[in-house]
Amino acid sequence: PSLHSQRHQFVIDFVRKNKPKQVADLGCGECKLLKQLKFHRNIELLVGVDTNGAKIKKNMHGLAPLSTDYLQPTYDQLRVELYQGSVTQRDARLRRFDLVTSIELIEHLTLTDLERFASVVFGYMSPASVIVSTPNSEFNTLLPGLTGFRHSDHKFEWNRSEFRSWALKVCLDYGYEVELTGVGEAPQDQQESIGFCSQIGVFHRLQGNDLCNALHGSDVEEVFSYTLVYSVNY
Template sequence: MEPKPIFNPPLHQRRHQFVVDFIKRNKTKKVVDLGCCDCTLLHRLKFHHEIELLSGVDINGEVMKKKMRSLAPLPADYLQPGDRPLSIELYQGSVTQKDSRLRGFDLVTSIELIEHLQLADVELFSEVVFGFMAPVSVIVTTPNSEFNPLLPGLVGFRHFDHKFEWTRAEFQTWALKVCEEYGYEVYFTGVGLAPPGASPTPTKFGFCSQIGVFQRLGTTENACVMPSSDVDEVFSYTLLYSVAYPSLRDNNILQGVVVNEVMYWTERLRRERMEGRTREVDEDSQVQAGRHDVIVPLVQLWSCCPKVKDLCGTLSHFTQLLLDHPLVTLTQDATAVLVTDQRQDQEDAEYEDLEDTGCTETEQYFLSATQEDDWESEL
């Protein structure tokens, strides 16, 4: 185990921060975390606006099921949808098996995973990740066994499930072989240096967690090249969870947000018009005789609501979003919104109901009160 006095913040947070920093630098859009376990890294990544597709794979489905709901959208995500699409998918399966749904990603992360495999399965892992999935970039972290003497009380491996722990030379040998076989280049780094007082020197031990960052040859850091489509489709994983976040790129959601803005501003302008506190509406609006209906030109809404401009881009797109929407009534030429005083409509409806009973308003009230008295006496 990694003792807290040596690393603050803890080493697992530093590994995750390394991934976050990489994504920010490279504007990575599609990420899959192999061995995602309790989804801690995925939960952190979902808040980064660079990412549009986030996937996780783990062989232990029960662990994922306990934590996967933390990846669901928050109420605020529906109230204020973002301008980027975000989909999250969780799969149960082995990283030594192929699944076509995980091909063509920008980044694959393998954080402290490879040492949990049998050495015989490491070759399968290499073939699946670098040969079949063929992402633009891969980040692999694994314990550096040369650092182990500095961990107080450690006997054997750092975790009971570790099948091996590589030295820096062993890790680099494997990584360079992968690059040669599958067309990648790699640079080595890590997190968690030895304390200053370590003897003979801190650099002798290297990083506690060593990291290899692989880049596929022939690609830029922020452009994904899809692997060959000649490979047969394979679906060996079980989809446990899938969710799509609300996004303004969804036309229905965009329309709903725009309509809400229109309803707010038209009602505000109508009230100002009826209270005589606005000049623009006096010039551009019409009041129907005997009613409190107001016509608000779309160009007026366009000019007074910056959010509508940002959302729609053009006045014609704004108009198109309002057409045929059940909550918005446009004039016949589709150049203005007709706003009706709902209170007046309600009063008219109530008056019509009274006429249907054949009673005056006073009589209707008296009848209701009498009935209520009778019910009370029966109770």
């Protein structure tokens, strides 16, 4: 399977195991992950956010229920919402989800925006779990013909130690713990020295952080900075 589908499969496996009810995919792009997630019956609210509204509009139609979904309602209630908006801005409709995913998004942010991302996602949205994937630059030597970054829009590509430092700082600042893993294996003899092609952090909000965020949240005004571009109820 392509690396792209392995990253999405990683999220699907997490959803199968942990059964989150509200899931938001940040930088949802072509909505491919959302289209797979809509088949998971435990999910009641599925939200996508991307700055690129045109991309969402072009790809959102696959999220509509099929006529068979109405004829044979095998789903529990599901609501899907897509927003044009930036992960550097807060929106009260995305607070306190069970799971927020950010697949190959952070490397498109400047370091200033990356700080905003951490504050918005971990500090404000404050979901129970967050999955973040980003390229592992150590793997680039195994990608034939690659000279600079993997994509011209990338603002950085981190090695494992840089990603670990960022992830641990986020945990300290916002009260999370993290497991570091990845997808896309190097040849066996290089797995240890190079690591995965895409590195992944799975963050869990620490117990006790609940209260701190609830207090913090109560004196924050309700902000709605995202624009709803699509919504549907199953």
